[in-house]
Each structure stands twice: as structure tokens, then as C-alpha cells.
Amino acid sequence: MKDIDSVTETAIEFEGVIKRYGDAVAVNGLNLSIQRGELVTFLGPSGCGKTTSLRLIAGLELPSEGRLLIAGRDVSRDPASERNVGMVFQSYALFPHLSVLENVAYGPSIRGLKKAEAHDKARTILDQIGLGGLHQRLPSELSGGQQQRVAVARAIVQQPDVILFDEPLSNVDAKLRRRVRSEIRALQQEFGLTAVYVTHDQEEALAVSDRIVVMEKGQIAQVGTPEDLYERPASAFISSFIGDANLIAGRVQSSRFTGAGLDLPVSGNDGPASLSIRPERIALATGGTARIESATYLGSRMEYGVISGGMSLLVSRPIPETRLEPGAAVHLQIDPAGVIRLD
Amino acid sequence: MKQFDRASFGWLGLLLFSVLILPWYRGGDFGASALGEGLGTQPWLLPIAVSAVLLAGLALTVDDWRRHVAILPLSIAGLVLMTLQGFAIGLNGPLIPGIAAIYPTAEQGQSGIGLGGLVTGLAFLGLISDALAARGFCRGERFAAACVVIIVALLSLFVFFPIIKLGTAAFTDAEGALAITPFLTRISGAELWGLACLTSRYSCGVVINTVVLGVLSAAFATGLGLALALLVARTDFRLKRTLRAISILPIITPPFVVGVAIIVLFGRSGVVTAEVADWFGVRPGRWIYGLPGILLAQVLAFTPVTFLVLLGTLEAINPTLEEASGTLGAKPFVTFRKITWPLLRPGIAAAFLLAFIESLADFGNPIVLGGGYDVLSTKIFFAVVGAQYDLGNAATLAIVLLALTLAAFWVQTRWLGRASYVTVSGRSDAGLAAPVPRWVRVAAIAAVVPFVVFTLAVYTIVLFGGFVTDLGRLDLTPTVSHIWTAFSFEIGAEGLRLYGSAWDSLITTLWVSALSAPLTMGIGILTAWLVMRQDFFGRRAFEFGTMLSFAIPGTVVGVSYIVAFNVPPVDITGTMVILVICFMFRNMPVGMRAGMAALAQIDRSMEEASQTMGAGGARTLRDVVLPLIRPAIFTALVYSFVTAMTAVSAVIFLVSARHNMATAYIMGRVENGEYALAIAYSAVLMIVMIACVALIQFAVGHRNLGRRTELQGAPAAQTAE
Numbered sequence A: 001m002k003d004i005d006s007v008t009e010t011a012i013e014f015e016g017v018i019k020r021y022g023d024a025v026a027v028n029g030l031n032l033s034i035q036r037g038e039l040v041t042f043l044g045p046s047g048c049g050k051t052t053s054l055r056l057i058a059g060l061e062l063p064s065e066g067r068l069l070i071a072g073r074d075v076s077r078d079p080a081s082e083r084n085v086g087m088v089f090q091s092y093a094l095f096p097h098l099s100v101l102e103n104v105a106y107g108p109s110i111r112g113l114k115k116a117e118a119h120d121k122a123r124t125i126l127d128q129i130g131l132g133g134l135h136q137r138l139p140s141e142l143s144g145g146q147q148q149r150v151a152v153a154r155a156i157v158q159q160p161d162v163i164l165f166d167e168p169l170s171n172v173d174a175k176l177r178r179r180v181r182s183e184i185r186a187l188q189q190e191f192g193l194t195a196v197y198v199t200h201d202q203e204e205a206l207a208v209s210d211r212i213v214v215m216e217k218g219q220i221a222q223v224g225t226p227e228d229l230y231e232r233p234a235s236a237f238i239s240s241f242i243g244d245a246n247l248i249a250g251r252v253q254s255s256r257f258t259g260a261g262l263d264l265p266v267s268g269n270d271g272p273a274s275l276s277i278r279p280e281r282i283a284l285a286t287g288g289t290a291r292i293e294s295a296t297y298l299g300s301r302m303e304y305g306v307i308s309g310g311m312s313l314l315v316s317r318p319i320p321e322t323r324l325e326p327g328a329a330v331h332l333q334i335d336p337a338g339v340i341r342l343d
Numbered sequence B: 001m002k003q004f005d006r007a008s009f010g011w012l013g014l015l016l017f018s019v020l021i022l023p024w025y026r027g028g029d030f031g032a033s034a035l036g037e038g039l040g041t042q043p044w045l046l047p048i049a050v051s052a053v054l055l056a057g058l059a060l061t062v063d064d065w066r067r068h069v070a071i072l073p074l075s076i077a078g079l080v081l082m083t084l085q086g087f088a089i090g091l092n093g094p095l096i097p098g099i100a101a102i103y104p105t106a107e108q109g110q111s112g113i114g115l116g117g118l119v120t121g122l123a124f125l126g127l128i129s130d131a132l133a134a135r136g137f138c139r140g141e142r143f144a145a146a147c148v149v150i151i152v153a154l155l156s157l158f159v160f161f162p163i164i165k166l167g168t169a170a171f172t173d174a175e176g177a178l179a180i181t182p183f184l185t186r187i188s189g190a191e192l193w194g195l196a197c198l199t200s201r202y203s204c205g206v207v208i209n210t211v212v213l214g215v216l217s218a219a220f221a222t223g224l225g226l227a228l229a230l231l232v233a234r235t236d237f238r239l240k241r242t243l244r245a246i247s248i249l250p251i252i253t254p255p256f257v258v259g260v261a262i263i264v265l266f267g268r269s270g271v272v273t274a275e276v277a278d279w280f281g282v283r284p285g286r287w288i289y290g291l292p293g294i295l296l297a298q299v300l301a302f303t304p305v306t307f308l309v310l311l312g313t314l315e316a317i318n319p320t321l322e323e324a325s326g327t328l329g330a331k332p333f334v335t336f337r338k339i340t341w342p343l344l345r346p347g348i349a350a351a352f353l354l355a356f357i358e359s360l361a362d363f364g365n366p367i368v369l370g371g372g373y374d375v376l377s378t379k380i381f382f383a384v385v386g387a388q389y390d391l392g393n394a395a396t397l398a399i400v401l402l403a404l405t406l407a408a409f410w411v412q413t414r415w416l417g418r419a420s421y422v423t424v425s426g427r428s429d430a431g432l433a434a435p436v437p438r439w440v441r442v443a444a445i446a447a448v449v450p451f452v453v454f455t456l457a458v459y460t461i462v463l464f465g466g467f468v469t470d471l472g473r474l475d476l477t478p479t480v481s482h483i484w485t486a487f488s489f490e491i492g493a494e495g496l497r498l499y500g501s502a503w504d505s506l507i508t509t510l511w512v513s514a515l516s517a518p519l520t521m522g523i524g525i526l527t528a529w530l531v532m533r534q535d536f537f538g539r540r541a542f543e544f545g546t547m548l549s550f551a552i553p554g555t556v557v558g559v560s561y562i563v564a565f566n567v568p569p570v571d572i573t574g575t576m577v578i579l580v581i582c583f584m585f586r587n588m589p590v591g592m593r594a595g596m597a598a599l600a601q602i603d604r605s606m607e608e609a610s611q612t613m614g615a616g617g618a619r620t621l622r623d624v625v626l627p628l629i630r631p632a633i634f635t636a637l638v639y640s641f642v643t644a645m646t647a648v649s650a651v652i653f654l655v656s657a658r659h660n661m662a663t664a665y666i667m668g669r670v671e672n673g674e675y676a677l678a679i680a681y682s683a684v685l686m687i688v689m690i691a692c693v694a695l696i697q698f699a700v701g702h703r704n705l706g707r708r709t710e711l712q713g714a715p716a717a718q719t720a721e
Helices: A050-058 A100-110 A115-128 A144-156 A177-190 A202-208 A226-231 A236-241 B006-020 B034-039 B043-061 B071-088 B104-108 B115-134 B142-170 B181-188 B206-234 B240-246 B257-266 B271-280 B291-316 B319-327 B332-361 B364-369 B376-385 B391-419 B438-467 B481-487 B503-533 B539-551 B554-565 B576-600 B605-612 B617-628 B630-646 B662-671 B675-712
Strands: A010-021 A024-035 A039-043 A065-070 A085-088 A162-166 A195-199 A211-216 A219-224 A246-253 A256-259 A262-265 A271-277 A282-297 A301-308 A311-318 A329-334 A339-341 B468-470 B475-478 B489-492 B495-498
Touching: A010 A050, A024 A050, A024 A219, A039 A050, A039 A202, A050 A065, A050 A085, A050 A162, A050 A195, A050 A211, A085 A144, A085 B605, A100 A115, A100 A144, A115 A144, A144 A162, A144 A177, A177 A202, A195 A202, A202 A226, A211 A226, A211 A236, A219 A226, A219 A236, A236 A246, A236 A271, A246 A311, A256 A271, A262 A329, A282 A311, A301 A329, B006 B034, B006 B043, B006 B115, B034 B043, B034 B115, B043 B071, B043 B115, B071 B115, B115 B142, B142 B391, B142 B503, B142 B539, B142 B554, B142 B576, B142 B617, B181 B391, B206 B240, B206 B291, B206 B332, B206 B376, B206 B391, B206 B438, B240 B438, B257 B271, B257 B291, B257 B364, B257 B438, B257 B675, B291 B332, B291 B364, B291 B438, B319 B332, B332 B376, B332 B391, B364 B376, B364 B662, B376 B391, B376 B554, B391 B539, B391 B554, B438 B468, B438 B481, B438 B675, B481 B503, B481 B675, B503 B539, B503 B576, B503 B617, B503 B630, B503 B662, B503 B675, B539 B576, B554 B576, B576 B630, B605 B617, B617 B630, B630 B662, B630 B675, B662 B675
Parallel strands: A039 A195, A039 A211, A085 A162, A162 A195
Antiparallel strands: A010 A024, A010 A065, A211 A219, A246 A256, A246 A271, A256 A262, A271 A339, A282 A301, A282 A329, A301 A311, B468 B475, B489 B495
């Protein structure tokens, strides 16, 4: 199927894809290209269209309008069974009536391999992924982490054009998540897979992705590397969705911003403006016009609610600093490099 | 990239083969195909052959032919041409004036379609579905698209078409012309709506009779069902298990058997009647024939249904609600009246409506016990088979019955859909159900005891009545003479020879049940899968249509099948095929419900996983879905089998001398007053049925266990990571 001469670097291409369900629009004009070997995450609140976009790639939904290309081929009207994608489902979706080996060999045997060959192929991949001794188990006899690895093995056994992860960590124990997500990332890099990953957890997205696509109401809000999104959010939505942020409304006059009792140097035109300031970019000194409203001990840091100029701001400080009590008068010291002007 | 996919070329090959070679008409020879007959005396078949050849030519010459603009219109045109000619030219000539001008030979008419016509239609449908799938129908999934299109076509042919035909029959006058007056005359008559019974000795109209019977029988059955449900769910009553067991009996009992047993008990020469006459010196009366008898039989037959519905409702009430009421200081009686009772009300309404609908549809008991009390279902029957053969009248009555049933269904879904307070959630409901107040318990026991006594008496009669010399005269000498009349045989030089009068009907019944059960299960489960898992234009209408076929009373189905299928193009009355088809479409909604319930329990991403690994719809269904919903398959199989063995209302119209069914045969014996033979045969039928169900369980359940035992036995200890 793959034509050697026209190997493109683009693995997946969305061209103005729209998906409607009756009157509701789930995905509204998506344009995006995903490079070969890249791990791209769709991130957004529930109902933003991220899972629909993933299912469009899988062929589990067909676009209402627009074109979708995988490996240079227009697959807009092809059902899932005629595409070459692997998918790891949120629930893993392992077949409970088949053994681990049969689960992994299912795809190869569907695609025409003899039973023995399919089993050999499945054995190889299971050994590579560290599930060597569990071939004859039923999925119900495996731990959650093992089940997840079987699901991954099953998705990559056929060398798919792309592997899709639909919230793969949502059924993993909170303590194991960090480990499993780095396993997924390592595996993706080891096999050189093109991967699309869906999550609503921004920390998870920052940790695994080459690029993140933040979606809102069926449209792309911003695309960029994890650093881009955290350090240079394009909108208030992005800055508050990725990490915590203080959104401050005010006015700019002669390159100085005033609002919420602050007076900061900013660039750009005069007029009404809003700023985004990360909580860890604000330092507190005693004495001043602002007042501590609440102080919460979080183990690794202190979180303060501070009232400044009538606005409530979130401030995050490392523990070794002197602890401040609610009611204390404080002065806000803001690192200008941490100030982002929105709009 | 030119893909020659086998599936689509399969439809094309099938189309060409049928159009060129298979006999178009029923009973034709090979070669007497659409082409052969079309070039001969039936030129109206030629356009069909031409569109088939055009389709094949196009597919071979263009790239990616499934998406070619001409494929869909051509396939639809073929199907439309087929349908048009079928209905335009009947057995004795043109049905639409003007056809003879184009085709002079149409004056000679044509017979019903055969293998060729059937396969051609199927192939056109397959091609339509393929073309639709290529345009994104069913998410491009071709197997699912084909199933949807073919099932819609089958439902149109075997559910909607007969009903429409029935409607036209009701509007047809004596000369066969369409007119509204005969319908109005028939439907407004005193025969239907008369209230003479209130003021005189004459009987009321048949609609009034039907509704009165339905309301009374539903009220009594609901009351008894509620008493049973309260005893089982909310008391420590000792006979709980017996009550549950009794509730299963009517499912395997042919509907009129209860009626027959009642005659044997209370009829003019009945066991009880004779004793009572002896003791009190009263003359044996005929009071049981008519409303009292039918009512008694129906209450006994429907109480188990209402019991199951109300038991379900009671068990779904979250006991913490009643506990909360208790902690707030309410006495048990107050809790029952203020909490339990309001929560039960929707269940009671549902049970009532269900029993009402069953009573409307019941044919067996009214015909056995009716006497002079006519109800719609029996009146329809006599209008068709009686001396006064009047199809127009039968069709009108059938429409009234259908309207009543649909109205009840409508009330059930519309009104109850909103009123349900069932409080089932995923969380476990801790807490103990409150016991019912004492007086409720006493009342329930008082109601239930006679019911249990009656039921036991009825089933004692059914089990033993056929094996004693004469139950009516209390001659209890054991005998096999009744059974021998029905099932005598001889093993002689020519091998086994069956002489008994009942063998033919028993063998036909077994054949029809064995053929229809897997087909019914198949179409039911497939439809459930389509409705639950596929996403296609018109899915809701599709689901509604399949459920509608369940709402149509058996008598209405019977009449409508006679009206629709005793003339070409689909001419199948008097065959075994019509019996099998009738059961298939009447019982498919049950298989469908079982399938839908099972599928709701199964994570659909397993099927999606199978698809992303390259499996098409058929493969996914076979490898993933079916192994996981085996219990639903079993339920659907058993239900369709048992219903086919015991149903009487629809088949009584469709049986023929050659293909008689057991229930119809037994009805005949009852009409002749041969009660012992009828009861003996019923007992045999029930035993055969239980044996068959055991066999199905062995076949379906056995594979289930065999597949997995060795793996279940594997060490399962090291599950920790």
C-alpha cells in the first residue's frame, strides 16, 4: 500500500474536517497535519471534540465534511476496518473470551496471516513489551498495568500508520500513572511510531507530547510544544487551562499596566488589556496594600489567596520561605518575564 | 489502486446468475429466468435483466465502481421495476389498466415469483447497500449497511405490506372496488358497538365485549400479580419458591390449554360441576361458557406476567427510601401508603396495560370458552373461516383490534415513560426492604391461595387428564388409549410406520419450530446489534418499525397474511414457508430485546477495537459480539422455539391440510369435544418442548463451557504486578 517514491513526512492531514451529529457540531473545521514519528496530544475539556477527532482518524466516525488523509491516502469514506491504524482504548477493550496471545494475534489473523504465523508475530511483540510469560492468561487474570500493555501490544503488532491513545491512563492507579505514561512515551520513541493521544489532563499532556493541540468547542485553540503553550498561551482559555494562571483585567497607558493594585511594565498598545501571571511568578514581601486571605499547606509548597486591588490572586511559594498567616499585609513582587499580555 | 473486492462482486455475480439462469417464477425451470421469460411471453421482465447487465458492465469498466454515480440509481431502478411489474400484473391479468397496451401478453397474467425473483431482489438490495456504504452510510461499514437494507426490505414485505393490504381490504366493496362506504357501514354497526346487553338478554357489540373482558381480566390479573409480588418480595411467606415456579408454567403452556382444563373442571359435564350438582341438587349449568369462563382462564394465564412485572418494580425500589421514611417516624402502614404505593403505581399501570394487551390478543381461550360471548379475535376468525366468509368484515374488525392494541401500547410508552420512578443506579442499595403491613399480607395470602389451588388443579388435569379413561365421569382407570389414537405406530417389515392422527401435525410443528427458532434468533439479534451499535440514517424509525411488528395481535397478522400472500407476486399461503416467516417476524422483537439488553452490558469499544484491527462487521459480530452475548442467544432461541410450538392465534389462519400445526389440530379436537385427546396431546407437546429446550441448552451452553475450561484451570494466582 505504501508507495516508496512518495513517502511524505506528513502522516495525518485534516483538511477542513467537520463532524456533525444532527444539529450539534462536534468538530468544526479542523485543519492540522501530524508528522511521521511525532506524538501529538489532543487536549481540552470534555465535549471539546478531542475524542471525536481521534475517532475520525480511526474511522470509527466519518467526517460530515472535509478530507482526512492518512499516509497520503484520502480515507474520508473508508471504514475503520479498511484503514491501518492501531488504537488503545480507554477501557483497553481486550476481548475477555480470548487469551492474551489470541488477543494480540487477532489483528494479524484478520489481515490474512495463518494462525501459527499470527501467533509467532504476537509472541514476538509480547516478549518485546515485557509480557513474555503471560501468553495463555485471560485478560481478567491480569493487573491493570498488564492489561494496558496487552492493549498497546495489540495496537502496534500490525505496524500501523498511526497509533491512537484514548485517555489511556484514566483506568490506571493514580500512583502508577507517571510510570505508565513514560513507558508509553519510551515505546513510541523506540518503535518510531506516529501517535495521537487524547487526554483532559494537562500535566499528562505536557509530560508525553511533542506537540499539543488544545481544543475548545470543536475548534483548535492553539497548537504548539508544551513550552509554547505554558510560556506563551495565545488566549485566556489556554493560560487557565494549562497550569494555573491569574487573569487580571486592567488598562495599559504609556507601556505601564495598572489593575488589581499592580503597576507593571508591558509592551504593546495603550487601552484596556488583560494579563496572565502564573502563581509561582509572584513573590510576597511583608508590608503593603495587599492582604493574605487564605494560606493552604500543600506539602511541596504553600498556596496563598491574596486580595490585591479588590481582586483575588493565587500565589504559590516554596515551603522553606517564612510562612505568612491570613490577614497579613503583603506586597506583590512580580517577575516581568512571567507576565503575559493576552488579547 | 484498483481493488477487486469479493463481496461486491459477489452481489453482482448473484444478480447476473439469477437474472440469466435461475427460474424467475415459482415452479419454473432453470433458464426460465428474467431474461428467458422476458424474451418469451413475459417481456416486462426484460428491463430488469437489462438493468442487471448494465450494472455488471459498468462495474467492470470503471474505477472504484461502488462510488460511481450511476450504480445507486441503476440498482434502485432494478428493484423498483421488479416491484412495479409484480404488482401491476397479477395472476389473471393486468391489475393496472393500460399495461395491456404496452404488453399484450399481460392479459394472461403471471404467477408468483420463485427463486430467481427472490435472489434478484436480494442482489439489488445488496448492491444498494454497498453503494450507500461507499457514501458513508453506517460509517462505511458494508456488512451493517447490507443488514439494514435487507431487514428494512423484509420488514416492509412481511410486516407493513400485509397491514396495508388489510387496510385496503377493509375499504373494498363486494365488487372489489375501493370505496369508503362499506368500511363506514361495517365499522359503525351495532354489531361492534351495541349496548343491548345492558337492557336486554341480547349480547353487546363485539368491541364492547372485548374491552370489558380486557379491563376485567387485566384488573384481576394485576391484583393477583401484586399480591404474589408482595408475598415474594416483602414477606417471609414459605411458598415463595413454589410461586416463582408456577409463574413459569404459562410460558410453556399453549394458550387454550387452561381453557380446556376449565371446561373439564366446570363444564356442563365437568368434574366439579357434577360433584356440586350431586351435593346441592342443582342442575349442571352452562355458566362457565362466556364471560366468566374466559375471564377465569385469562386471569390464570396472565397473572404470572403481571407478577413478573410487579416483582421487578418492587425489587427496583430502593429500600433506603423506605428506611428513610421509617427513621422519620412513619409507622409501617404510613410508609407503605406514602412511599411504597406511589412508587409502585407506574409498575401497576404497566402490568395492567400488559395484561390488557394480552387479553385483546388472546384467541385460544375465547374460542374454547366463548359460548355466545364474541370478542374481536374470535369474530375475525369466524369472518374468515366460517360459512359467512367476508374478508372485508374481517379486515375491518382487524383494524379495530389493531387500533385498540396500538392505543394501549401508545399509552404505555407515552404516559408510563414519564411516570416511572424506578430508582436503579449503579451504586449498590444497602438496606433491607420494609416488610408490608400485616393487613396487606393477610389480603395477599387470601388472594393468592385460590389462585395457587386453581393453577394446581388445572395442571393436574393437563398432566393426568389425558391418561385416564374418562375424567368427566371420574373414571380414573389409567389408559393410553387417547395417546394411542393420536400417536399409534407400528414397526413392521417396511420399518417404522406412523398411524396416529396427530403425527403429521407434531412433525410439522417440530419442523416449523426448528426452522423458525434460529432464523428468528438470527434476525432478532442482528437487529439488536444494528440498533445498538450502528449509526445510520433512520435508525429510530427502524427500531420503531421492528417493535411495531410485536404490537400487532396474532389474529390480525393471520388475516393480513392471508390477504397479502395468497396472490402473486408473493404467493406462499398453504406452504410451510409462510408459517416460518410468520413466526420469524412475530417473535423477532423478543430476540431483539434480549440482544439489546445483552449488548447494553458490553463495552462497545471491544467491537471498535476489532474494527481498527481490520475486521469488518460480519467478522466482528462472529468473533467478538456473539461469544459475549451467548445467554441472549439462548433466551432468543428458546423463546422463539417455545412460541412457535404453542402459538395458535396467527397460525390457525395459515395452516393447511398438508401443513397442519399441533395447536391447530388440538383446537380441532376441542371443537369436537374430544377433550381427553386434546389434553393428552397438550401434555405430549409440553414434554416435547421441555426436552427440546434442554437440548438447546445443551447445544448452546455446552460449547460455551468447553471452550474455556482448560484456560480457567490455568494458574490464576500471579495477578499482581
